[in-house]
Amino acid sequence: MDQSQAIIREKVLRFYQSAKQLFPIKKMLLYGSHANGLATENSDIDVAVVVDQTDHSKRIEITAKLFHVAFDIDAAIEPKCIFWDEYVNPEKASILSEIINKAIEIA
Numbered sequence: 001m002d003q004s005q006a007i008i009r010e011k012v013l014r015f016y017q018s019a020k021q022l023f024p025i026k027k028m029l030l031y032g033s034h035a036n037g038l039a040t041e042n043s044d045i046d047v048a049v050v051v052d053q054t055d056h057s058k059r060i061e062i063t064a065k066l067f068h069v070a071f072d073i074d075a076a077i078e079p080k081c082i083f084w085d086e087y088v089n090p091e092k093a094s095i096l097s098e099i100i101n102k103a104i105e106i107a
Contacts, residue, residue: 008034009106011074012047016107018069019079023062024052026084029103036102044078047106048099050087059083 008030016028032046033039049066063081070077082096090096 004039005034008039008045011077012045012106015047015070015073015077015079018073019049019066020107022065022069023049025107026050026052027087027105028107029099030106031099031103035104043076045074045076046078046080048080048082048096048103050082050084052084054083054085056083 012028012030016025019025019028027048027050029035029048029050030046031048033043034045047070051062053062059081063079066079066081070079080099082099086096087100090100
């Protein structure tokens with residue numbers, strides 16, 4: 001792991017520590033350019049946050065709070081809220097399936 005990867009991992013772990021104070025987080029996954037080694041200095045930090053939540057009507061509220069927490073750490077962190085039931089039963093052609101298959105589990 002090079003220094004920039006270590007810095008990204010540390011930021012995502014800080015994000016996880018803060019976010020888990022607000023929500024029951026089952027997993028946190030780094031995906032996108034930082035996970036597949038194609039990141040540039042302008043890349044965002046794509047993070048899937050798998051929450052133990054069943055009320056899908058709260059997705060916008062949870063996502064907004066996750067963005068607020070992320071912004072306090074690094075404005076480049078782009079959280080994607082995923083509910084546990086979606087994580088365990090992803091549609092084969094969905095972005096969630098790609099995240100699960102290619103992401104790096106952080107927490």
